[in-house]
Amino acid sequence: MKNVTITINGAEQQAQVEPRLLLVHYLREVAGLTGTHIGCETSLCGACTVLMDGRAVKSCTVLAVQADGHKIGTVEGLANGGQLHAIQEGFWEEHGLQCGFCTPGMLMCSHDLLAQHPSPTDSEIREAINGNLCRCTGYEHIVNAVKSAARKMTKRVSARAA
Amino acid sequence: MAQNGKPTSKSNGKSNGTRNGDAAPWVGRKLKRKEDPRLIQGISHYTDDLKLPRMLHCVLVRSPYAHAEVGAIRTDAARAVHGVVGVFTAEDVSSIGMVPCAIQMPDLKVPKHPVLATERVRYVGEPVAVVVAEDLYAARDAAELVEVDYEPLHVITNMEKALGNETSYVHEEFRSNKAFTHALKNGDIAAAFKKADRVVKQRMINQRLAPIAMETRAVLAEYLPGEKRLTVWNSTQIPHLLRTQISVMLGLPETAVRVIAPEVGGGFGSKLNVYAEDGIVPWLAMKLGRPVRWSETRRENFASTIHGRDTINDVELAVKKDGTVLGLRVRILADLGAYHQLLTPLIPQLTALMLAGCYKFPAIDIEIQGVFTNKMSTDAYRGAGRPEATYIVERIMDIAAHELNIDSAEFRLKNFPQSKEFPFNTVTGLTYDSAKYQESLKKALQLAGYDALRRRQKNGLKQGKYYGVGVSTYVEICAIGPSAATPAGGWESATVRIEPTGKVTLLTGASPHGQGEETTFAQLIADQLGIDPDDVNVVHGDTLAVPYGIGTFGSRATAVGGTAAYLATQKLKAKLATLAAHLLGAKPGDITIGRRVLTAKGSKKSIPFREVVMAAYTARSIPAGFEPGLEATHFFEPSNFTFPFGAHIASVEVDPETGEVKLEKYVAVDDCGNVLNPLLVDGQIQGGIAQGIGQAMWEELIYNEEGQLVTGTLMDYALPKAHFLPNFTLDRTVTPSPVNPMGVKGVGEAGTIASTPCMVNAVCDALASLGIRHIEMPLKPERVWQAISHAQAAPREPEPLLVGALAASAARKNAQKPARRRT
Structure with missing residues (x-):
C-alpha cells in the first residue's frame, strides 16, 4: 500500500492505496465522487475525463499514485456555490446531453479546450472532443453547447476587465 | 470522411422556450430539460454509483471459445484469493430459471438457455462461473484463476454453411441450425414478375452491430430476509417486465421483488432485455445475505450484450419501364446467434412487416429464415427490424432508378401513395395512419438544392470529381403498439x-x-x-x-x-x-x-x-x-401503431484515389406528428442520424471463423466520433396521427432508419458512372477503394435480367454504346 495526497476540487485528501488502483476507482470508490463515469477502462471513450493540474486526462489510465501531489478537478467541482459553470449552462441550454453518461467527461474535456482556446471554431471543438464518445446526441448539440459556453466565458472575462 | 467546414444546422422549432404570455401552451416550446441539472453536476446516480453497506462485487468468468464442451471447472485457486467470498458454477445456480425468450411462433425452436453454461458453451463470452469478493480488484484477480477444461467443437459462424450440408449444430437436439421460417405473401407475385419490364436483383448484407450504450449494463441487488424483499437496481429500459422475469427466474412471488431503474445511461434496445446476470446477481445477494453489485466491462458489453442487424438479403424488384413498381420479393437469412434473448426471433418479423416502405407495391413475397450460429444473440437495436427493411427497400429503389435511368427522387414520388389515400393499407397488412410523403420529399429536395447538386454531379464527372446524391425516404412503425401485436402488452x-x-x-x-x-x-x-x-x-x-x-x-x-x-x-x-x-x-x-x-x-x-x-x-x-x-x-391501449416518416438527402464526394467519402451536406425532413418539445426532437433525430451513418460508414462486428469477436473493443469497432460528422440540416413536416388524442407519433429511431440507406445511396450514386451499383457496408475507404479498383479492372459482365421488349431494346442500345463495366 502507498500513501497518496491528492487535492480534489480544492480539498486535500490523504489515503492509503494499492499501487495498481486506477485514479477513476480512487475518485469513485475511495473519495466517493461518482460523477466521473467509467465507460471502457481503456481510455477510448473519455467518460472518465478529469482535470489533472488543469489539463484533461482520462482517469482510467492514470494510477492514483501518479496523481499523488497533484490537483484533480472533477465534474462535482465545476459549479461554484450553486452557480453553474458556463460550460454546464451551455450543455443545459443547448441540449448537449441526453442520457448524461458521457457528459461529465465532455464537460471536463471542454473545460480544457476553452482554457487553451477561448473561442474555438466548430471544427476545433469537434477535434478537441474527439476522444470523448457520445452515442445519444450525434455531437451537434454538444458543439453548440461548447460554443455557447465560449461566448459566455469571453463575455464574463471582458465584463470583469471593464 | 472529413468534416464540412460550414455548419448548416437549422430547425423550425416554433418558440425559444421563454414564455410569450400566460396563454401560450408549454407543448411546442424548446424547453430546457428538467433532468439536466443533476446530470451536468455529476450528482445523479447510475447503478454503478450506488453503494450499500457490506456490498460485495462479482465478476463473471466467460468462455474464450465459441463452441466447446465444458469439462472440469477448478475454483480452488480463485477461492484462495484474499477477499473472495465465493465462486459459483452452473451446478450451484441450477435453481435459477432459464434466460427468457418472450416470442412465440409456430415451429420456433427455443433452445435451453441457462444463466451459466452447463455442458457446452456456444459463443465467446458465454458465462460459465461467477466470482464474488469484497472488492472488485480481488474478484477480477480470482476470476483469472478459475480454470475451465474446454474441448473445442466445430464452430458455426456462416449462415449459409450453417443451413447447407448440415453436419454440426449449435444445438444438437434440434438436428438443424434453422430456428424458424417466417413467410409473408400478399398479392399476385407471379403475375407481377411476369408483367415486369425489368427485374432488378441485388444481394445486400446488413452487417452485425453493437448498440454501445455509453453506460454498460449494471446490476445491484439486496435481499432483506425479514421483509422478504428483494430490491434490484438495474440499468434497464423495462423495470416492470424485468421484475416479472426475475420473479419467475428465482421462483419468488412478484410482490417480493422491487426493480429500480435509476439513471440509465442509454439503451438503444440493448437494455430492453433480460440477461443471465439479471438472475445471477439477485440470486447471489440472497444466497450470501449481502448486497452484490455487478458492472459490465466494455469488453463484456461487446461480447455478451445483444447485437443488432446481421442479415443477408436477396432482393428482387419487379418494375415497369415507366418506373411503376409491381412487386417485391425478398429472401432473408437472419443470424440469431446461439440463443434467443427476450425478442430475438421477433426482429426479422418486424423487417417483413415494414418491407412495403413508403410505396404502393401491389404484391410482395417475403421469406425469412432465422439461423443459429456460435455468436452472441441478435435482438432489438435502435430501429429493430425497420432499418433492415428500409435499407432493403431504399437500396433496391435506388438501384432500380439507376437501371431505368430515372431520377431517384422522381422514381420515389411516382410510387408513393397520395396523402388522400390515408389511412393506407399496405401489402404487408399494416394500416399506415397518416402521411404526406410527397410533401416531405419535395421539402427535402428543396432544402438540399437537389437540382444544383445534380448539375454539379454531372459537371464534376468531366473534371474527374465523383459527387453523389443519396435520397432515402422512410416510414417507421412506432408507438408499439396494439397489445395484439406485441408479446407482453403494448x-x-x-x-x-x-x-x-x-x-x-x-x-x-x-x-x-x-x-x-x-x-x-x-x-x-x-x-x-x-x-x-x-x-x-x-x-x-x-x-x-x-x-x-x-x-x-x-x-x-x-x-x-x-x-x-x-x-x-x-x-x-x-x-x-x-x-x-x-x-x-x-x-x-x-x-x-x-x-x-x-x-x-x-x-x-x-x-x-x-x-x-x-x-x-x-x-x-x-x-x-x-x-x-x-x-x-x-x-x-393504442388502436394502431403510428407511422412517422420522412425524407433524407446526403451529398457526398468520393475520392477515387483513396476511397475516402466526404459527407458535405446532410438534410433531414422528418414528420413525427405533433411535437411536444422541438429541442428534444432535434436531439433525437441528430443522434439517430449519427448512429445510422455509423452503420453505413464505420461500424461492424466481425467474428472470425473460430468465432472470435475481432472488433470487440472501442479501438476496433469504429463508433462515430465528433470530427467524423458535419452539422445536419433539419426540418419538419407535421402530420398529426389520428391514433392518439395528442396527434403524436414517435421520433426515437427515425434518424437511424433513414440515414443508413441515404449514405450508401449517396456513395453508390457517386460511383455509378464507373458501373458500381452496390458496395456492402460499412463503406470504409478501403472497401470503397477496392470497389473502384475492381470496377476499373473488371471485364464487362452481362446486364441484369431483362424481360420482353425492353430486353430487345436494351440490346439494341448496348450495341451502340461503349461497354459499361459492372462490379
Missing part, C-alpha cells in the same frame, strides 16, 4: 396525482433513459391543468412506486406513455370541474380551467386551482358521491 400506464398543495406527481410506466420524458410529460400535463412544468414531478423506473408499465423502446414513450398521462389528466380535469362547479354553484360543463384558476362560463365566478385541490383533500365541502382526493390512473 399499452402504457400513468397515474397522475394532484397533491394537496397543488403540485403534481406523474407516475409513468415508461422508463426513460435519456429521452427527456421528465420534461415533455411535465409540459403536456402543465398545459392541461394550467400550471407550470416545474410543478409536475415525473416519477419513473421504480416498480414499487409506479403502476405496472411496459417501458421505453420502439419510439413508444410519448405516443403511448404520454397519451396515458394525457388521458389520466383528463379524468382529473373532469373531477376538478365537478368540484369547482359545486364550490361556485355552477354546472360542471360550464367550468373552464385557466392559468391556476377555474372559471364558470357565463359568470364572473372563479376559484383558484389550489383552493379546488385543497377542497378535494379536506373533503368538507364536496358534492354527494364525490370521491375525495385527486388521483387518476389510465392504462392506454
Whole structure:
C-alpha cells in the first residue's frame, strides 16, 4: 500500500492505496465522487475525463499514485456555490446531453479546450472532443453547447476587465 | 470522411422556450430539460454509483471459445484469493430459471438457455462461473484463476454453411441450425414478375452491430430476509417486465421483488432485455445475505450484450419501364446467434412487416429464415427490424432508378401513395395512419438544392470529381403498439396525482433513459391543468412506486406513455370541474380551467386551482358521491401503431484515389406528428442520424471463423466520433396521427432508419458512372477503394435480367454504346 495526497476540487485528501488502483476507482470508490463515469477502462471513450493540474486526462489510465501531489478537478467541482459553470449552462441550454453518461467527461474535456482556446471554431471543438464518445446526441448539440459556453466565458472575462 | 467546414444546422422549432404570455401552451416550446441539472453536476446516480453497506462485487468468468464442451471447472485457486467470498458454477445456480425468450411462433425452436453454461458453451463470452469478493480488484484477480477444461467443437459462424450440408449444430437436439421460417405473401407475385419490364436483383448484407450504450449494463441487488424483499437496481429500459422475469427466474412471488431503474445511461434496445446476470446477481445477494453489485466491462458489453442487424438479403424488384413498381420479393437469412434473448426471433418479423416502405407495391413475397450460429444473440437495436427493411427497400429503389435511368427522387414520388389515400393499407397488412410523403420529399429536395447538386454531379464527372446524391425516404412503425401485436402488452400506464398543495406527481410506466420524458410529460400535463412544468414531478423506473408499465423502446414513450398521462389528466380535469362547479354553484360543463384558476362560463365566478385541490383533500365541502382526493390512473391501449416518416438527402464526394467519402451536406425532413418539445426532437433525430451513418460508414462486428469477436473493443469497432460528422440540416413536416388524442407519433429511431440507406445511396450514386451499383457496408475507404479498383479492372459482365421488349431494346442500345463495366 502507498500513501497518496491528492487535492480534489480544492480539498486535500490523504489515503492509503494499492499501487495498481486506477485514479477513476480512487475518485469513485475511495473519495466517493461518482460523477466521473467509467465507460471502457481503456481510455477510448473519455467518460472518465478529469482535470489533472488543469489539463484533461482520462482517469482510467492514470494510477492514483501518479496523481499523488497533484490537483484533480472533477465534474462535482465545476459549479461554484450553486452557480453553474458556463460550460454546464451551455450543455443545459443547448441540449448537449441526453442520457448524461458521457457528459461529465465532455464537460471536463471542454473545460480544457476553452482554457487553451477561448473561442474555438466548430471544427476545433469537434477535434478537441474527439476522444470523448457520445452515442445519444450525434455531437451537434454538444458543439453548440461548447460554443455557447465560449461566448459566455469571453463575455464574463471582458465584463470583469471593464 | 472529413468534416464540412460550414455548419448548416437549422430547425423550425416554433418558440425559444421563454414564455410569450400566460396563454401560450408549454407543448411546442424548446424547453430546457428538467433532468439536466443533476446530470451536468455529476450528482445523479447510475447503478454503478450506488453503494450499500457490506456490498460485495462479482465478476463473471466467460468462455474464450465459441463452441466447446465444458469439462472440469477448478475454483480452488480463485477461492484462495484474499477477499473472495465465493465462486459459483452452473451446478450451484441450477435453481435459477432459464434466460427468457418472450416470442412465440409456430415451429420456433427455443433452445435451453441457462444463466451459466452447463455442458457446452456456444459463443465467446458465454458465462460459465461467477466470482464474488469484497472488492472488485480481488474478484477480477480470482476470476483469472478459475480454470475451465474446454474441448473445442466445430464452430458455426456462416449462415449459409450453417443451413447447407448440415453436419454440426449449435444445438444438437434440434438436428438443424434453422430456428424458424417466417413467410409473408400478399398479392399476385407471379403475375407481377411476369408483367415486369425489368427485374432488378441485388444481394445486400446488413452487417452485425453493437448498440454501445455509453453506460454498460449494471446490476445491484439486496435481499432483506425479514421483509422478504428483494430490491434490484438495474440499468434497464423495462423495470416492470424485468421484475416479472426475475420473479419467475428465482421462483419468488412478484410482490417480493422491487426493480429500480435509476439513471440509465442509454439503451438503444440493448437494455430492453433480460440477461443471465439479471438472475445471477439477485440470486447471489440472497444466497450470501449481502448486497452484490455487478458492472459490465466494455469488453463484456461487446461480447455478451445483444447485437443488432446481421442479415443477408436477396432482393428482387419487379418494375415497369415507366418506373411503376409491381412487386417485391425478398429472401432473408437472419443470424440469431446461439440463443434467443427476450425478442430475438421477433426482429426479422418486424423487417417483413415494414418491407412495403413508403410505396404502393401491389404484391410482395417475403421469406425469412432465422439461423443459429456460435455468436452472441441478435435482438432489438435502435430501429429493430425497420432499418433492415428500409435499407432493403431504399437500396433496391435506388438501384432500380439507376437501371431505368430515372431520377431517384422522381422514381420515389411516382410510387408513393397520395396523402388522400390515408389511412393506407399496405401489402404487408399494416394500416399506415397518416402521411404526406410527397410533401416531405419535395421539402427535402428543396432544402438540399437537389437540382444544383445534380448539375454539379454531372459537371464534376468531366473534371474527374465523383459527387453523389443519396435520397432515402422512410416510414417507421412506432408507438408499439396494439397489445395484439406485441408479446407482453403494448399499452402504457400513468397515474397522475394532484397533491394537496397543488403540485403534481406523474407516475409513468415508461422508463426513460435519456429521452427527456421528465420534461415533455411535465409540459403536456402543465398545459392541461394550467400550471407550470416545474410543478409536475415525473416519477419513473421504480416498480414499487409506479403502476405496472411496459417501458421505453420502439419510439413508444410519448405516443403511448404520454397519451396515458394525457388521458389520466383528463379524468382529473373532469373531477376538478365537478368540484369547482359545486364550490361556485355552477354546472360542471360550464367550468373552464385557466392559468391556476377555474372559471364558470357565463359568470364572473372563479376559484383558484389550489383552493379546488385543497377542497378535494379536506373533503368538507364536496358534492354527494364525490370521491375525495385527486388521483387518476389510465392504462392506454393504442388502436394502431403510428407511422412517422420522412425524407433524407446526403451529398457526398468520393475520392477515387483513396476511397475516402466526404459527407458535405446532410438534410433531414422528418414528420413525427405533433411535437411536444422541438429541442428534444432535434436531439433525437441528430443522434439517430449519427448512429445510422455509423452503420453505413464505420461500424461492424466481425467474428472470425473460430468465432472470435475481432472488433470487440472501442479501438476496433469504429463508433462515430465528433470530427467524423458535419452539422445536419433539419426540418419538419407535421402530420398529426389520428391514433392518439395528442396527434403524436414517435421520433426515437427515425434518424437511424433513414440515414443508413441515404449514405450508401449517396456513395453508390457517386460511383455509378464507373458501373458500381452496390458496395456492402460499412463503406470504409478501403472497401470503397477496392470497389473502384475492381470496377476499373473488371471485364464487362452481362446486364441484369431483362424481360420482353425492353430486353430487345436494351440490346439494341448496348450495341451502340461503349461497354459499361459492372462490379
